[in-house]
Amino acid sequence: MIRRLPSGKYRLYSQKKDPRTGKRRNLGTFASRAAAEKHERAVQFFKRR
Numbered sequence: 174m175i176r177r178l179p180s181g182k183y184r185l186y187s188q189k190k191d192p193r194t195g196k197r198r199n200l201g202t203f204a205s206r207a208a209a210e211k212h213e214r215a216v217q218f219f220k221r222r
Contacts, residue, residue, distance in 0.1 A: 174186045174187070174188055174197065175206060175209045175210065175213065177206075178202070182202050182203060182204055183202070183203050183204075183205065183206050183208075183209040184199060184201070184202045184203075184209070185199075185200040185201050185202075185203070185209050185212055185213055185216070186198065186199060186200060187200055200212070200213075200216060
């Protein structure tokens with residue numbers, strides 16, 4: 174899940190909520206949406222390995 178921050182950057186969050194905190198895990202902050210989408214694909218790839 175990618176969300177735009179007030180600063181104009183984009184942050185990648187996990188799809189599932191962390192059971193301990195009840196919040197989504199931060200998977201990185203990126204300057205552009207394209208960079209965040211590229212990293213999201215890499216995360217999905219390695220999740221299945």
